[in-house]
Amino acid sequence: MSDPRLIEPRVMVVGQGEDALRAVALAEAGGCAVVRVPHAGANGDGGASGARIEGVDGCVGGFSVRLAGADETRVGVGAIVVALGNRRMPAGVAPPKGSHVPVMTPVAWAEKVRRDLREEYRVAWARRRVVVLLDHPSDTPKETSAEALRAVQDVIALAHPEIYVYYRNLQVDTHQLERLTRETREAGVVYCRYDQIELAFSKDGVTVTTEESQRLGDLLVVPEAIESPAETGDLAARTGIRVGADGFLQDVNMRHVGAGQTVRRGIYVAGRCHLDADAETQAADVDRVMGRVIALLEGGAVPLPEQYAEVTSEECIRCLTCIRTCPHGAIELRTSEEVTAAHVVPEACWGCGMCVANCPVRAITLVPAAELVEQEAV
Amino acid sequence: MKSGSKLERLLEQGSFALTAELGPPKGPDVSVVDRKIELLRNVCDAVNVTDNQTAIVRLCSAAACARLVAAGTEPVMQMTARDRNRLAIQADVFGAVSQGVRNLLCLTGDHQTFGNHPQARNVYDLDSVQMIAMLKGMRDEGHLLGGEEIEGEVPLFIGGAANPFGDPFEMRVIRLAKKVAAGVDFIQTQCIYDMPRFREWMRRIVDLGLHEKVYILAGVMPLKSAGMARYVDSSVAGIRIPGPIIKRMAGAGRGKAAREEGIRMCAETIQELREIEGVHGVHVMAVEWEEAIEPIAEQAGLLPRPTVSVE
Amino acid sequence: MIVAERKPIAEILANLRQASSVAVVGCDTCVAVCMAGGTKEVAVLSAALRLAARQEGREQLITEACVERQCEVEFNEPLAELVAEHDVILSMACGVGVQTLAEQYPSAVVYPALNTKFMGRPEELGTWSERCLGCGNCVLDKFGGVCPITRCSKNLLNGPCGGSQDGICEVDPSIPCAWQLVYDRLVAIGQLERLWQVEPPKDWTTSRDGGPRKVVREDIVP
């Protein structure tokens, strides 16, 4: 009597940035129908334009998404991919009024050098002493760190100013960052690690003091900070997925399940909205997530977890505690044969047992999948 | 003439009224009341007597008011809805009137959790608006809330409070209008520190023409020190003190110098309030600092107090 | 629903130290929904009582039981034997259940294990808040579906009082000012003008002040 296992052969892609466009292209290339929902500016700065998610009922394979600002108010999809991207914010370093030490983003700096050299300022740039400041006040994401080092590389190819890169937590585990730091170091860029740093602006430049050194620079290059889009919190609440402590959408634990899977089976996060890496790695992430979504939708049936919860409907007092407790949104209130009771959708369950522990009348038990299959076979 | 009280007659003849406030002692020793009467008798038109202020048990308002009447100084008896139901309120009104009290201020009253008996059960049988309507019925129709005839006249000058600084702002205007509809004769507002907000509140009152139906006395409270200012701002219900005022008090030093600055600022506020259309007087709340009323009145040019012209 | 909370263990134990046998009787309706006195809570309390007896070197029989609804005599009838065999009946129902057992078994010693709090609803998992005190004459139509009698600390009918600041009640920062809620609701449904009329004093006879009440439906009474 459980509902048909057929999967809605459609994927919903949420967001409208680069990651979302890539996801849509991959889905269409994989032969999946796509429903696009920008969910932009729900509570961010821009006015709400285009379709927005109001809420997500149902479970993996058969989500029923309530929409606002779209022609259809309810859409059935098999899976949902959230690709909201991220948001650039001005860096947190502002020189006091009256100080004429320029402060630029890396991209602006490289562009200025390119423009200046066309007007033969090569000598002027050679005398400059440039301070590239990372991880201040808070850690610079890998994406903008890589951008900063690429800018350093562009400038070195055109002019030879003294360049000092100050960092506190430069993780070079992505191949790009490892290569960029190695090559720029070989080209003479000095890397200075710091825990405490002080910037003193004066008429002749900015004095940078750390535990180990003090140096006067005449140009400050500071990468932009990156934050999660304004509507992240609103979307997470409406879809039942989680926001991490850093404000970005949170995968379920990496170790147990492939990246991109959120706490709610069938809802994935892809690209910049959950991953801090350089552009290449982020694109690869979208590819991997879409690969798994297309496989899921083509697979026809959603695999059962090896253990999941089951409600004895006669004992259920419909107190809704399990529905509210389940961190995975896998339980719904269902009426069948005139009995209304909580019902665990096996495919959406992670077998964590929290509903079992919290049911005030102990009406839920954990069932190994195999045993249930035998019952059905009989 | 509704009550024949001096406060009523002064306001009727258009004088700018000045009322003060007296906190009765935490015991039956009325000599404390007498001492405060001496400080206040010539520097204000009437003296409010608080009723278990901030839900702290004190000598009852009626007894202190009778003491004021005996000393030839006009009281304003405050009554809260927290401690009495409609029976007790009406009985106390009879008692007060019998002892010569004419001015009555109807208050909802601070919640008992603020006071020294947080475990007590509160009453709140009526709220301040309903109290006003009840008193009007007793005076003008001569019957109790329950409908029965009252033996004898109940001359009353009915007062109410108003807090223009509470939220939501629009309700502060609506609530005053309701008190006017219920029959209030005069209003004493919460102490004023946020002048722009008070002006906005008064502007809306004047727009509705309410200022012609009720006398409004603007509440002021002199600050003794920056510390007091911060304490009042943070923990006294319904009072907010803007930063610049706290900063000014902080700049005034300590002790006597601070108190003088507090008095000067209070007098300046009164002068500013006098120019606002619809303000018919001020109510100076210097509880436990009754000595400050005279210098404040003096510096605000409110002395000597006007006398009632005998018609 | 009725919301309740288990009494502190020390308070419960104080009543049971002389008893040689205790029947812990739960209720699987309201107090189960608010996770105070359902089947599972009976098991937890019973385990705690057995351990306490062991630690204090006392011989005490603890028997667990749970009924569908302890305010219905029919559901309590099967407990007759259990009641006879135990010195104390520790009821984990709301105050109504405890008293039903006491009335139904006059010779039984019945103690409450819960503090019954109010009629209210869960705001979120694990948090319940009061909505209705049963004044017997509902005024929700006048105040946009927000009850000032229950949710205003001074049950004002012509609120707000002077202490409402930023939508918070002066009494406790965790209490929203009921009158801010009334105002917001009436503005939202375009009925703010209702607040301009003076609300007359309330007739409290319909509430508990009129004495304990009954509802009698002549058409249903046999």
Added chain:
Amino acid sequence: MSDARDTSPLVLIGCQRSAGAALARLADEGRALPSHVRWQSVPCGGTIDELMILEAFESGAERVMVVSCAAGACNSVVGDERARRRTAATRELLEAIGIEGWRLRYETMAPNMGADLLRWVDAFVAPVEESVGEA
């Protein structure tokens, strides 16, 4: 200071995904929990509650250790937070019925911390009040 090894019965209630995985790895290296420790596995730390802990004490345990995944690493995201809060509440309950609070301990771990788990079990002894020297 006496290093009395406490071998009174101990029940270890742990999340399958962290403690359980760690014990499996220890088994591969031929290492296991001491004989006086009974291992009780749950699918997630979030399922551990008062009843489970009280039943462990009732079944004769002198000490109970609750183990769940490290903060932020929980597959059900809220499991570790719930386990921590439930254990704290149960400790209060234990104190109220005459069982010392130190007899219930809460730890978080990852699957590669099998050695740490064994060390915690060994170090799970009564706090030494009568220690001489520093206050």
